[in-house]
Amino acid sequence: xxxxxxxxxxxxxxxxxxxxxxxxxxxxxxxxxxxxxxxxxxxxxxxxxxxxxxxxxxxxxxxxxxxxxxxxxxxxxxxxxxxxxxxxxxxxxxxxxxxxxxxxxxxxxxxxxxxxxxxxxxxxxxxxxxxxxxxxxxxxxxxxxxxxxxx
Amino acid sequence: xxxxxxxxxxxxxxxxxxxxxxxxxxxxxxxxxxxxxxxxxxxxxxxxxxxxxxxxxxxxxxxxxxxxxxxxxxxxxxxxxxxxxxxxxxxxxxxxxxxxxxxxxxxxxxxxxxxxxxxxxxxxxxxxxxxxxxxxxxxxxxxxxxxxxxx
DNA sequence: TTAAACAGTACCATTCCAGTCCTGATTGAG
DNA sequence: CTCAATCAGGACTGGAATGGTACTGTTTAA
Numbered sequence: 001x002x003x004x005x006x007x008x009x010x011x012x013x014x015x016x017x018x019x020x021x022x023x024x025x026x027x028x029x030x031x032x033x034x035x036x037x038x039x040x041x042x043x044x045x046x047x048x049x050x051x052x053x054x055x056x057x058x059x060x061x062x063x064x065x066x067x068x069x070x071x072x073x074x075x076x077x078x079x080x081x082x083x084x085x086x087x088x089x090x091x092x093x094x095x096x097x098x099x100x101x102x103x104x105x106x107x108x109x110x111x112x113x114x115x116x117x118x119x120x121x122x123x124x125x126x127x128x129x130x131x132x133x134x135x136x137x138x139x140x141x142x143x144x145x146x147x148x149x150x151x
Numbered sequence: 152x153x154x155x156x157x158x159x160x161x162x163x164x165x166x167x168x169x170x171x172x173x174x175x176x177x178x179x180x181x182x183x184x185x186x187x188x189x190x191x192x193x194x195x196x197x198x199x200x201x202x203x204x205x206x207x208x209x210x211x212x213x214x215x216x217x218x219x220x221x222x223x224x225x226x227x228x229x230x231x232x233x234x235x236x237x238x239x240x241x242x243x244x245x246x247x248x249x250x251x252x253x254x255x256x257x258x259x260x261x262x263x264x265x266x267x268x269x270x271x272x273x274x275x276x277x278x279x280x281x282x283x284x285x286x287x288x289x290x291x292x293x294x295x296x297x298x299x300x301x302x
Numbered sequence: 303t304t305a306a307a308c309a310g311t312a313c314c315a316t317t318c319c320a321g322t323c324c325t326g327a328t329t330g331a332g
Numbered sequence: 333c334t335c336a337a338t339c340a341g342g343a344c345t346g347g348a349a350t351g352g353t354a355c356t357g358t359t360t361a362a
Binding site for chain 3: 333334337338339340342343344345346347348349350351353356358
């Protein structure tokens with residue numbers, strides 16, 4: 001049904017919990033409790049987010065996680081890419097040469113256009129927008145005219 | 152990586168093959184050969200598309216499939232929905248009450264907004280656009296302001 | 303009557319995902 | 333200096349979903 005992975009959803013929940021505390025730092029266990037997730041699961045997600053550079057970690061006693069940037073500077077495209085890898089609706093958008101149908105496939109270029117449009121949609125929504133009581137926003141998006149001739 | 156199912160991709164390939172022959176009718180085996188897919192796989196996809204009403208089938212000798220509407224009247228949102236069910240980035244967008252975190256989840260409404268925007272992006276691209284040598288198009292999309300207060 | 307072709311269902315093998323656990327490295331506090 | 337808290341990094345497992353395939357039945361034209 002074209003959905004994000006559960007862990008990606010958890011990531012947004014954890015990130016909004018971190019955004020709500022405005023720069024403070026919390027341990028994985030604290031964030032898990034506040035987000036009502038199991039601690040090991042939350043820890044796994046936070047590690048992934050740290051590797052992607054979306055959150056900063058401090059080890060040792062009194063350590064924890066906090067956002068690496070302002071909530072308005074973290075987009076949903078960042079989160080999805082951090083958890084699931086590069087965004088692409090089809091295999092061939094991400095891994096060129098993995099499909100076997102390339103060369104005689106007429107829809108490849110068009111799926112690439114659509115993927116770019118959807119990534120733009122995700123990039124237009126920031127973590128700040130995901131906080132409860134969302135700010136009304138309009139998100140203009142256009143699909144590129146061609147693959148190569150991008151202005 | 153936020154991708155459509157392989158069968159959905161096959162569906163677009165088969166549908167473009169049908170669009171290219173402009174109203175004529177072909178058997179599943181013919182379409183499979185033209186699309187370089189295995190016949191049983193193509194047949195499975197075509198059956199699903201027929202159930203969804205995107206293609207019309209005729210049984211018996213000389214039967215086959217053809218598009219149920221003009222290529223410009225079939226959108227990628229139709230195709231994805233036909234193959235994968237209702238479009239929604241998270242469980243709770245599609246199956247309300249299946250998550251257990253509903254009620255205390257602050258991101259639910261926002262994922263719904265994003266899902267609507269992405270569905271709009273898919274609805275803006277038609278089968279006619281997916282044919283080789285795509286028509287240049289711009290696809291304006293906006294995320295709804297709220298869930299309920301939709302004009 | 304027969305053969306072509308779709309319809310429906312069931313099945314299996316593989317892959318992927320979610321969740322958990324364990325061990326090691328780092329750091330602050332006593 | 334020692335200890336406890338905390339993150340880092342794999343490894344592992346159960347279950348679900350995906351994708352292919354096969355089989356049987358039904359419809360239709362010749």
